[in-house]
Amino acid sequence: MDxxxxxxxxxxxxxxxxxxAALRAARQGERRPSKGGRMPVSVYIPTxxxxxxxxxxxxxxxxxxxxxxxxxxxxxxPGFHSLVFGTGDAVPAHINIYxxxxxxxxxxxxxxxxxxGDEVAVIPAMAGGAGDQPRRRIGALTxxxxxxxxxxxxxxxxxxxxxxxxxESSVLIIGAGGLGSPIAxxxxxxxxxxxxxxxxxxVDISNLQRQILHQNDDIGKPKALxxxxxxxxxxxxxxxxxxxxxxxxENALAIIGGYDYVINGADNFAARYLVNDxxxxxxxxxxxxxxxxxxxxxxxxxxxKGCYRCLYPSPPPPGMVxxxxxxxxxxxxxxxxxxxxxxxxxxxxxxxxxxxxxRLLLYDALAMEFRQVRIRKDPKCVLCGEPDDPSAxxxxxxxxxxxxxxxxxxxxxxxxxxxxxxxxxxxxxKV
Amino acid sequence: MPxxxxxxxxxxxxxxxxRELVLSMPDGATIGQLRDRLGEEYPIVQPLLSTLVCAVxxxxxxxxxxxRDGEDVALIPPISGGS
Ligand SMILES: [Zn+2]
Numbered sequence: 001m002d003x004x005x006x007x008x009x010x011x012x013x014x015x016x017x018x019x020x021a022a023l024r025a026a027r028q029g030e031r032r033p034s035k036g037g038r039m040p041v042s043v044y045i046p047t048x049x050x051x052x053x054x055x056x057x058x059x060x061x062x063x064x065x066x067x068x069x070x071x072x073x074x075x076x077x078p079g080f081h082s083l084v085f086g087t088g089d090a091v092p093a094h095i096n097i098y099x100x101x102x103x104x105x106x107x108x109x110x111x112x113x114x115x116x117g118d119e120v121a122v123i124p125a126m127a128g129g130a131g132d133q134p135r136r137r138i139g140a141l142t143x144x145x146x147x148x149x150x151x152x153x154x155x156x157x158x159x160x161x162x163x164x165x166x167x168e169s170s171v172l173i174i175g176a177g178g179l180g181s182p183i184a185x186x187x188x189x190x191x192x193x194x195x196x197x198x199x200x201x202x203v204d205i206s207n208l209q210r211q212i213l214h215q216n217d218d219i220g221k222p223k224a225l226x227x228x229x230x231x232x233x234x235x236x237x238x239x240x241x242x243x244x245x246x247x248x249x250e251n252a253l254a255i256i257g258g259y260d261y262v263i264n265g266a267d268n269f270a271a272r273y274l275v276n277d278x279x280x281x282x283x284x285x286x287x288x289x290x291x292x293x294x295x296x297x298x299x300x301x302x303x304x305k306g307c308y309r310c311l312y313p314s315p316p317p318p319g320m321v322x323x324x325x326x327x328x329x330x331x332x333x334x335x336x337x338x339x340x341x342x343x344x345x346x347x348x349x350x351x352x353x354x355x356x357x358x359r360l361l362l363y364d365a366l367a368m369e370f371r372q373v374r375i376r377k378d379p380k381c382v383l384c385g386e387p388d389d390p391s392a393x394x395x396x397x398x399x400x401x402x403x404x405x406x407x408x409x410x411x412x413x414x415x416x417x418x419x420x421x422x423x424x425x426x427x428x429x430k431v
Numbered sequence: 432m433p434x435x436x437x438x439x440x441x442x443x444x445x446x447x448x449x450r451e452l453v454l455s456m457p458d459g460a461t462i463g464q465l466r467d468r469l470g471e472e473y474p475i476v477q478p479l480l481s482t483l484v485c486a487v488x489x490x491x492x493x494x495x496x497x498x499r500d501g502e503d504v505a506l507i508p509p510i511s512g513g514s
Contacts, residue, residue, distance in 0.1 A: 174513075175513050175514055177513060177514030178512070178513060178514050179513045179514075180513070180514075207514075211514075264513065265513040265514070266511070266513050267511060267512055267513040267514035268511050269509070269511045272511055289513070290509075290510045290511055290512055290513055291510065291512040291513065292441045292442055292510040292511075292512045293441070293445065295440065295441030295442070295510065296441075297441070297507075297510060311484055311509075312482060312484070312509040314481065314482060315482065315509065316478065316479050316482045316508065316509060317478045317479075320442075320478050320479050321442045321479070321508060321509065321510055321511060322442075323511065323512055323514075324512040324513075324514055325514070327445075327512075329512055360484070360507070362440055362441075362505075362507065364440075364441075364450075367450070371489065371505070372489060373484065373486040373489050373490065373491055373505060374486075374489060374490045374491060375484070375491045376491060
């Protein structure tokens, strides 16, 4: 197909109507047959829902109004309706539907009439407003940007085009804590275009021993908000989207779908399996890191090339591997592991060097040793492979609380243990 | 009897109280059997055994891997901390 005559709006990535008509004409041959030569409506499928449509960005459907069109999509891709609408029939609050770029609540809602050749778009709105946003485009760097990023730009592996790649990318950071802090700070300084922060917690004084996104004055503030302020104090150019919600099976695809890369700084197994599975379904590169006491682990999972479940098919029994809250963690260790994760993200964005894909990096701060283990995709992985028992195959997000045998996030028990440990410490230090 | 050097990683060494140990295994023993032996000697790690990543000479191996004298084994449990 000749794309030479297309007119694409640089700011939104939109294609103008004339070009769209030309595209349609060019696609004529591959369109499924329609009654009486009718022109079907084109439905834009955002990234989080694309696993339903075999990864297709646009599908064609017929109907007189939006409701009928979406019902037709569901007929072609069973399960689509419940993925978008949940169990109800009304459009959920977090979903916006557009007909030719106009939001339907300003028209006739779900009953809005459509005509042949219209475009219907189904867009999940995120907490904080990040959607399936079109890729940002950076033109020439401003003189101030050239100065700010000069130590990047003079490196042959980066240069002005590499710096533009950094500024055009979006990265989601799970957790604004020990790992999320150094990750967010270095990515902000590097000029990442959009950083998403998922954290529903508030800043506690016990966080300040290691979480460099937050300072004394932030105690009591939502961590995501404190993170946004710190990031923008470092670099006002960075757009920050805050997701002040626990990441769950219900919202993970919509949140993660809005970003190019995901960096994991979660602090429990349930969230780690959830983020892994969601990244697999959405084909997002995942830069994984975890810490405990004086030890850290880092690796990179690339789409269709192995996943967390290939390495750790099942979580340890609850309570066997303590959290940082229970067991503690050396503050500076977070910096080492988090900056390695940030480094790997920047290398992926720039397309330079050898990432930790296929290798698990093990950091032992007490011995001050880095070791690595070569790892591989498990052909029988229940998520990304073909398990011996086909019914074991994970085909959608599951109940991760049940899978990990405990409550999501900090369990009350963990919080209690941490509180007990803190009060015991207070007693000891009086002696 | 192959002598196997075993290195224990985060979470595991805290339970065992050592970072390294040497285990004598019968000829033909697999790394899965070595893992079970660790559980017999240190029952506290029993619940973790099935989750361990086993590596020999810095390369992931399946539990069926047959151990040879002098091999360096790494046993790596998952850790979940991030905050
Ligand atoms: Zn896998």
